[in-house]
Amino acid sequence: MRIASLVPSATETLFALGLGDDVVAVTHECDYPPEARDLPQLTRSAIPEDLGPAAIDREVRERIGRGEAIYELDHWVLRDLHPELIVTQALCEVCAVSSDDVRALAEELHPAPQVLSLDPTTLGEVLAGARDLAAAAGVPEDGRRLVERAAARIDRVRDAMDGATARRTAALEWLDPPYVGGHWVPQMIELAGGEDPLGFSGERSRTATWDEIEAARPDVVVVMPCGYDAGRSAExxxxxxxxxxxxxxxxxxxxxxxxxxxxxxxxxxxxLELLAHVIHPELVEAPARGRQALIPIAPATAAAPSSATSPPVTANGSRSRGPTS
Known part of the structure; x- marks a missing residue:
């Protein structure tokens, strides 16, 4: 099957299902697994790359207000590839190309491809979406096995947190202006032994004020700007x-x-496994794949360099016991 993936998470899922050879095109943001970077890219961002967080937020808001797209889709390349399945999303208008635009284009293709929109808001819906994608691609059993493995790992984290005292955890999805994490992030915090005093599971991320975040008295703060890697998040x-x-x-x-x-x-x-280590390092060791994804920040001495493999650092600089479509 010829599959065009217009969502980075779908690209990852397709490769995890063993369907990498069926993927004929991806987006400019599809960087995992590394093989995806070599595929034709169907999109580009309309937002300049050199903007700071406040300017990015302003540019996005202004474009949405004018009814302009955040991402541009290369219609001609997509037509030439003759996809049989196009995977898109309608969950977040600033995360990928418009689902409506994709469906309109698909109707013009001959033969018209199947269009699957993945729009999860919770961890359970993410797993259900993986099953749906596997079924649409003709490998339902592979989807079932992928979900079973993921569910078993989630259960192990849940079991490790049994009886643990919940630590108040703030997930900051953007810093200027501040956004607190939504959708699946509050659920991940709860599963990882935390309590999210600011976000709501299944709801969109939302703007907040620094005063509101301070009033929530978080024990743990996880800086996770949407779409940023660990180094840029630390900056x-x-x-x-x-x-x-x-x-x-x-x-x-x-x-x-x-x-x-x-x-x-x-x-x-x-x-989730990384978050469990951050919130309860005394219960969960740093996962091997997450070590390079975690950079401790000591706010009082934030200019000092820190190691990506060091244990989490507390706000006063002492070591403790041990984070998007």
Missing amino acids: EARAYADRLAALEADTVVAVDAAAYFSRPGPRLVDG
Whole structure:
């Protein structure tokens, strides 16, 4: 089957299902697994790459207000590839090309391809979407096995947290303006032994104020700017060191949001295991695949370099016991 993936998380899922050879095109943001980077790219961002977080937020809001697209789709390349299945999403208008545009284009193709929209808002729906994608691609049993393996790992984290005291955990999905994580992130926090005082499971991420975040009295702050890797997340955290220090959290870390939190794909389970270590390092060791995705931040001394493989650092600089479509 010839499959065009217009969602990074779908690309990851397709490769995890063993369907990499069936994927004929991806988006400019599909960077995992590495093989995906060599495929034809169907999209590009209309947002300049050199903008800071506040400018990005402003540009996105203005474009949406004018009814303009955030991403541009190369219609001609898609036509020439003759896909049989196009995977898209309608969950987030700033995360991928418009699902309506994709469906309109698909209707013009001959023969018209199947269009599957994956729009999960919870971890359970992410797993259900993997099953749906596998079924649409003709490998339902592979989808079942993928989901069973993911569910078993989730259960192991849940069991490890049995009886643990919940730590108040704030997930910051953007810093200027502040956004608190939504959709599956609050659920991940709960499964990882935390309590999210700001976000709501299954609901969209939302803007907040620094005063509101401070009033929530988080024990743990996870900086996970949507689409950023660990290094860029850490840069943003250090730029807002004073704001983060004012929260007086015991633990502040920056994570690879793009890999483990922003994208609703198989690696959310890696993110859950990483989050469990951040919140309860005395119960869960740092997962091998998550070590490079975690950068401790000491807000009071944020300009100092930190190691990606070091144990989490508390707000006062002492070591403790041990983060997107």
